[in-house]
Amino acid sequence: MTTFSTLHLRAIESDLDRAAQLLRSGDLVAFPTETVYGLGADARNGTAVANIYAAKGRPSFNPLIVHVPDVASAKKYVVWNDAAQLLADHFWPGALTIVLPLRSGHGLSSLVTAGLDTLAIRVPNHTTAQRLLHRADAPIAAPSANPSGRISPTTAQHVLDGLAGRIAAVVDDGPCGVGLESTILGITPNVTVLRYGGVTAEQIEAVLGLAVPHSAPTKITAPGQMNSHYAPNAAVRLDVVDAKTDEVLLGFGPMKCDLNLSKSGDLIEAAANLFDHLHQLDKTGKPIAIAPIPQVGLGRAINDRLRRAAAPR
Ligand code: TXA
Ligand code: MG
16 A cells, blocks of 8 residues: 555645645545544545545445535435435534435445445535535545544544554544534435434434434444444443543543543533543553443434444454
8 A cells, every 4th residue: 555644734725725636636635524534535536435445444345425515416426305305404514424325327436335226425514624525526435534443533633643654634623523423314215323423313303203213223234333343452341430440431420530521411522522532541551441321312322332442352
């Protein structure tokens, strides 16, 4: 694989022009979204997409999310329907990915969908992501910008820690606001939550007026939903109230601990801190113990990530 001296770009005009130019010429550029940093490539360029898989060390059967600036662009790639319109009206731009049938003549590399006849698509709600998507004028395939199976990146430094030398550039625009990946909803045509994330099941139910499954799927419904994922180097133990002496404790709510996701017990704050705190505790080299997180709202997505971080590898 080619080695790069990865450019550390900023969210200024000239750097965004540079980033867009790199994307158009088939290079990999990591960029901020409101959820996590994505590792972007032109979704029409098979070589560029193949390089995403190579840089991440990702199994090639795992399809990618395509990022577009607006609904009109999304309609070029998927067969749109009423449920999609309703969801887009409420949650786009934002932390919701919808999976819809691919539209004929879509022009995307088959590597993006890993050969499936559906496509996962999202309009991100982040100024810098939007500016980059407009400048690149291309559908951008982007998984989270971390080596496959490791903790997702919520800062440019996390991206560089995992992928420096393997990608052309990272656009640095500070920490991600949501801090958890998007919720993935299949509408093909039944509505199914494929991954819990930044938009809660409760919010989706309120908009659709129907029940969606409330427990994270146990079998692999999204090909990327492998059991062991988001894994720190160290062992992870969940639902811990008293940590062992050799462990570092990740807390939630008022308690004594090494790092706290949210002292006030706020799940939104906890989501935003989750991956950064895991990155920090992982650097101690000690096993990580984690306090219980309530299984409501964003807590479902947080617990889903934690279960995978703790899963046998
Ligand atoms: O917030 C996010 O979604 C971030 C940012 C960068 O947008 N992206 C992200 O991508 O988390 P990634 O590649 O780490 O996760 C994509 C997930 C995988 O679990 C994959 O299997 C699933 O989306 N997926 C992609 N296409 C699919 C499809 N056609 N049907 C079902 N699942 C699909
Ligand atoms: Mg990921």
